Amino acid sequence: MTATTSPVPDRTRTRPGSTRLLTGNHAAAWAARLARPQVAPVYPITPQTPILELLTDFQAEGSFDAEILTPESEHSVLSACIPASLAGARVFTATASQGLLLMHELLHYASGARAPIVMVNVNRTVASPWAFWPDQTDSLAQRDTGWIQFYCEGAQEVLDTVIQAYRIGEQVQLPVLVNQDAFYVSHALEPVSVPAQQLVDDYLPPYAPAQRLDTALGQSWGNVVTQDMFCRHRQDVEAAMAGALAVAQDADRFWSEATGRSYGLLERYRCDGAQVVVVALGSMCGTAREAVDAMRADGVAVGLLKLRLLRPLPVQALRVALAGVPDVVVLDRNHSPGLGGILHQELRAALYGMPHAPRIHGFLAGVGGVNVSPQSIAQMVHTAQAQEPLVQSEWMRTSHA
Amino acid sequence: MHKLELPATPMLCSGHAACPGCVEALSVRHLLAVIGPDAMAVIPPSCMAIIAGPQPYSSLRIPVYQPTLESSAAAASGLRRALDAQGRRDTHVIVLAGDGGTYDIGFQCLSSAAERNENILYFCLDNEGYMNTGAQKSSSTPHYARTGSTPAGKSTRKKNLTEIMAAHQVPYAATASVGYMDDMLRKVEKAKAMRGFRIITLLVPCLDGWGLPDDGGLRAARYAVESGAFPLYEVEDGSRYTLNHTRRTRPVAEYLALQRRYRHLDADTAHKLQTEVDQAWDRLERQISSSAAAPVH
Numbered sequence: 080m081t082a083t084t085s086p087v088p089d090r091t092r093t094r095p096g097s098t099r100l101l102t103g104n105h106a107a108a109w110a111a112r113l114a115r116p117q118v119a120p121v122y123p124i125t126p127q128t129p130i131l132e133l134l135t136d137f138q139a140e141g142s143f144d145a146e147i148l149t150p151e152s153e154h155s156v157l158s159a160c161i162p163a164s165l166a167g168a169r170v171f172t173a174t175a176s177q178g179l180l181l182m183h184e185l186l187h188y189a190s191g192a193r194a195p196i197v198m199v200n201v202n203r204t205v206a207s208p209w210a211f212w213p214d215q216t217d218s219l220a221q222r223d224t225g226w227i228q229f230y231c232e233g234a235q236e237v238l239d240t241v242i243q244a245y246r247i248g249e250q251v252q253l254p255v256l257v258n259q260d261a262f263y264v265s266h267a268l269e270p271v272s273v274p275a276q277q278l279v280d281d282y283l284p285p286y287a288p289a290q291r292l293d294t295a296l297g298q299s300w301g302n303v304v305t306q307d308m309f310c311r312h313r314q315d316v317e318a319a320m321a322g323a324l325a326v327a328q329d330a331d332r333f334w335s336e337a338t339g340r341s342y343g344l345l346e347r348y349r350c351d352g353a354q355v356v357v358v359a360l361g362s363m364c365g366t367a368r369e370a371v372d373a374m375r376a377d378g379v380a381v382g383l384l385k386l387r388l389l390r391p392l393p394v395q396a397l398r399v400a401l402a403g404v405p406d407v408v409v410l411d412r413n414h415s416p417g418l419g420g421i422l423h424q425e426l427r428a429a430l431y432g433m434p435h436a437p438r439i440h441g442f443l444a445g446v447g448g449v450n451v452s453p454q455s456i457a458q459m460v461h462t463a464q465a466q467e468p469l470v471q472s473e474w475m476r477t478s479h480a
Numbered sequence: 481m482h483k484l485e486l487p488a489t490p491m492l493c494s495g496h497a498a499c500p501g502c503v504e505a506l507s508v509r510h511l512l513a514v515i516g517p518d519a520m521a522v523i524p525p526s527c528m529a530i531i532a533g534p535q536p537y538s539s540l541r542i543p544v545y546q547p548t549l550e551s552s553a554a555a556a557s558g559l560r561r562a563l564d565a566q567g568r569r570d571t572h573v574i575v576l577a578g579d580g581g582t583y584d585i586g587f588q589c590l591s592s593a594a595e596r597n598e599n600i601l602y603f604c605l606d607n608e609g610y611m612n613t614g615a616q617k618s619s620s621t622p623h624y625a626r627t628g629s630t631p632a633g634k635s636t637r638k639k640n641l642t643e644i645m646a647a648h649q650v651p652y653a654a655t656a657s658v659g660y661m662d663d664m665l666r667k668v669e670k671a672k673a674m675r676g677f678r679i680i681t682l683l684v685p686c687l688d689g690w691g692l693p694d695d696g697g698l699r700a701a702r703y704a705v706e707s708g709a710f711p712l713y714e715v716e717d718g719s720r721y722t723l724n725h726t727r728r729t730r731p732v733a734e735y736l737a738l739q740r741r742y743r744h745l746d747a748d749t750a751h752k753l754q755t756e757v758d759q760a761w762d763r764l765e766r767q768i769s770s771s772a773a774a775p776v777h
Contacts, residue, residue, distance in 0.1 A: 117565035120558060146561035150554055151592035158551030158589065159558025162522070165545065168562035184548055292543045292559070294518055294571055301546025302535040 094275060101271040103264035106234040107173060107199045107257070108133035109271075110241035112143045113279040114197070116171035118163040120148040120156040125211055126261045127175040127201045145171070153178035157185035157196075164194035164254075165300055167291040169245065172196065175261070176203035176217045183221065186254075190225025190316060192300055195248035195255070195286075197241060198226075202361065202412075203261040204447055212448020213260040215360060216413040219389075219421040225316055227255040227323055228390040230360040234269045239340055240387075242279055243330045249286050250326045251319040260412075261448070263362035274338055282337055320391040327388060344393045347400050349375060350382030355460050356401060356437075358384045358426060359410040363444070363451055367410070370456035381460055386422070394429045401430060407437040408463045410456070411472060412445040419443060419472025438463075441472035449477055484661065486513050489541070496539035498531045503697035504605050504684045505531055507658040508576060511603065511682075514668040517541060519572035520563075522556045524586065525549045526578035527612045527686075528605055550585040552577045553593035556600040564599075572672065575602040579620035580610045582681075583639050594648035594677045601671055602679040604641065607686040615689035622709070623756060624749055625741045627689070633744060637756065642715065645679050649718030652678040656712060659683075659701025663712055663724050670714075683710045691740020703735040708761045713768075721771040723764065732757050 101109065108130045111119070121131040137143035148159050153174050164170045174182065179200050189196055200218050204210040218228060227247060231237045237259050244255035259265055292298065304312070327344060335341035348364075349371050350356055357367050364385040374381045384400055384407075386393075401407055407430075411420025418424055423441025430436045440463035445451040455475060462473075491512035498505035504527055520543045523529050529546055533539050547555035552575045560573045582590060582604040593600065609627050610616040616629040619639040626633050645653040652671050656664040664682070671678040685692060685700035692700055704710035705725050709732055712724040732754045736742040745753070 118558060118561045120561075146565050148557055148561055149596070150557065151588060151595075155551060155554035155557075155589045155592060158547060158554035159561070161558065162545045162547065162555045163558035163562035166520075166559055166562035166566070168565050170562075185551070188548060292520060292545055294520065294543060297541065297543055299532075299535070299538050299540075299544035299546075302529065302532060302538070302544070304535045308535065 096275040096278065097273050098270050099273050100268050101234050102129065102266050102268055103231070103234040103237045103259045104129040104201070104266065105133055106238040106271050107241055107259070108137070109273050110238040111171045112137050113274065113276060114171065114242055114245050114283060115169065116145045117168040118148070118160070119145040119171045120150060120159040121172055122150065122153045122156045122174070122178060124153070124175045124178045126203060126265045127173050127178070127199070130173040130199060153181045154185065157182040157189065160196045161185065161189050161192050161194045162292065164196050165192055165292045167286065167288055167293070169286040170194070170196045173199040173201070175201035176205055179217045179221065180205060183224070186221055186224035186226060189254045191312070193252040193319070195245070195252055197244045197248060197255050197257065199237070199241060199257045199259065201261050201265045202258050210447060211261065213263050213362065213445070214412055214447055215258065215260070218256060218258045219413045221256070222390055222421070225253065225320075226390065227253055227320070227327075227388075229255070229257045229388055230386065231257065231259045231264060232362055232364045232385065233264060234267065235271045235340070236342060237264065238271055238273065239334060239338070239342070242283060243327070243334055245283050246330045247323060247327050251323045252288070253316070253319050253323065258361065260362040272338070272340070278337055282333065323391050324393055342387050344388040345396055345400060346385040346387065348383040348385065350384065350400070350404075352380050353382035353404060354380040355406045355408060355464060356382045356384050356404045357408045357410060357456060357460065358386060358422065360386055360389065360422060361412070363410055363412060366451055366453055367456055370453035373453055374457055374460065379460070389425075392425060392429060397426070397429050398433055401437050402433070403435065404437045406463050407439045408459055409439060409441045410444040410451065410459070411441060412451075414443060414446045423472045438468045440468045442475050443472050444475040449475070451475065484510070486510070491515070491517070491541050493539050493541065496531045497533050498527070499687060501687050501694040501697055502531070503658060503686070503701060504528060504607065507605065507664070507682050507684055510658065510661065510665060511668045512540065514665055515572055515574060515672060518570060519574055520545065520559060522547060522552050522559065522573065522575045524552045524577050524581040525612070526581055526605070527607065528576045528578065530612060549581050551589055552581055552586050553598070553600070553602065554589040556602070557593050557596070557598040560598055560600055573600045575600060577602070577604055578612065579604060579606040579608060580618045583620045583641055584618050591648065594645060594650045594679070597650065597676045599675055600677060602677070604679065604681040605684050606681050607684040607689060608638070609686070609689050611686045611689040615686070624745055624753060626744055627741065641681055642713070646715040646718045648677075650679065651676040652714065652716055654680045654714035655683070655710065656680050657683045657701045657705055657710065659698055660705060660712060660725065667714060689741070691743070692738060696738060700735070700738050703730060703738060706730040707732045707735040708757050709735055711761065711764055713764065719771060719774060721768045723768050728761065
């Protein structure tokens with residue numbers, strides 16, 4: 080292996096951790112800097128652009144020396160990421176919405192190539208019509224592309240998850256998508272603990288894959304295979320996905336030991352004795368916590384299950400976490416026409432056949448960035464308790480009389 | 481004339497999957513011999529990907545990355561930057577792409593890689609159509625040529641790739657043909673010694689797609705140059721033009737007569753094509769004389 084890690088000045092390496100007021104986007108850029116990727120192709124798109132700009136600022140000041148490419152499209156960004164990763168380089172990029180969709184073909188290509196790229200996606204509405212609001216249809220529509228997918232509630236979680244993502248992806252040889260909601264997370268400031276470079280270096284050893292594109296090895300990637308070879312390859316990808324559950328748990332535990340911060344693959348918030356559990360992804364979990372607190376104060380036995388890892392879907396953990404819960408309310412900030420909410424259907428599939436399976440109520444809540452208030456979550460909980468669950472998702476009522 | 485010496489260890493090995501008499505395999509065998517072993521190739525879906533062979537076999541001695549059809553220049557850029565980050569700046573990154581993957585679907589990222597002056601050497605193996613899928617037209621297919629998707633003959637002219645790439649002011653943009661081997665090898669040597677974005681378009685007559693006999697590839701390659709239909713020239717930094725084969729010694733009709741894809745042409749249309757070749761040649765000569773008059777920086 081002739082790969083060398085980027086030389087980082089000692090003062091940076093030994094600088095202690097600090098607490099900074101950061102947006103989700105800037106937390107992502109700080110995480111990328113700390114992970115020390117060697118290649119970072121990037122393309123601007125609202126609301127992701129501040130990630131790109133902070134990385135180029137870091138490079139200009141000498142604290143980030145990855146090879147930054149600025150191609151003509153997100154499609155070329157991911158096209159550049161894949162062989163860079165296969166050559167043994169650590170690779171970072173970021174995108175949003177239309178950019179992620181433009182990459183669609185390459186998303187499949189990257190996981191098939193077993194390239195552990197880490198990409199931050201800022202969840203934004205998918206046109207048409209054009210809009211720039213938080214909506215997770217962009218990344219949920221990529222759930223079959225073979226990328227590990229995380230959803231983050233806040234800026235600190237974005238920073239921690241990006242660093243964890245390298246550790247997970249490089250162990251199982253799969254790419255990782257770290258999602259954060261447009262504006263609610265990407266542009267909201269919060270105090271973020273930025274770990275010391277030394278801490279991250281200890282957590283994340285340099286990437287040194289045995290299999291790689293190298294003139295000394297003469298290996299190639301991408302040529303035509305037989306039916307059997309293709310099928311075996313898909314089975315290998317599936318096995319890697321299955322293995323990612325334990326690897327992600329370990330990565331979170333070791334991170335917790337190093338920093339005191341841990342998130343789990345999913346989180347149960349005030350679920351003890353709950354008659355209703357709300358299930359959500361990303362920033363809506365923050366609102367749901369408020370709603371749960373208010374309802375608990377009114378004597379309603381309700382809890383929240385925050386799903387952090389969507390792929391691989393932690394099916395067993397979901398079944399354990401929701402065992403004995405009479406009603407589950409799934410909040411979907413996305414829309415799959417003809418079906419409803421994607422998370423709703425994922426939950427229905429995950430819990431199907433469970434003894435005393437919960438009744439699962441799905442709500443299309445916050446589609447297109449529509450505000451989801453604690454009051455509207457309480458209303459959906461009450462609606463769910465009062466009716467039999469429907470196969471399809473229901474639209475959240477957007478006005479409160 | 482001298483006998484060409486190929487290295488004892490070929491870079492494109494025998495047992496590859498090209499059609500008998502394939503000019504592309506011949507071209508690549510010789511150009512890879514010049515490039516040598518310290519290189520990696522990006523080969524998108526194309527005839528060359530078939531020639532390279534199915535996994536786990538490869539007819540090339542160097543690592544090959546096969547990207548999606550439309551992304552060769554972007555993939556080569558990523559590979560280049562990874563090697564740079566690893567301190568392997570002397571390892572060459574080459575692209576071996578077809579005209580469909582270059583003139584058409586891969587054109588957007590090609591333009592961007594040229595604009596960024598990425599340090600890659602791009603070979604367009606131009607057989608003037610989608611030959612791998614059974615000969616359909618690309619934007620490189622010449623006027624009037626019959627293909628699977630232009631059964632009555634193509635109604636528009638061939639895109640001038642070299643001029644477009646020269647307009648990006650890249651260090652090197654050239655045409656070459658294995659029919660003029662010395663010129664081709666000299667250009668590969670020259671491009672290999674340069675840095676930045678370099679592109680060489682090799683005319684590769686396709687036996688099946690053009691309707692040539694098994695031993696007719698090299699003759700077509702020579703006639704293309706001698707008639708002026710495919711001029712051999714090079715452009716450095718977008719402004720310094722050199723015409724390498726300066727005399728036209730054959731009417732275009734002789735070049736057309738070799739190929740089944742022009743068999744439907746009447747004398748009138750063949751004459752129109754001769755006029756178009758004459759006009760393009762005049763334009764090229766004007767550029768060469770204005771380039772010679774321009775001060776060298």
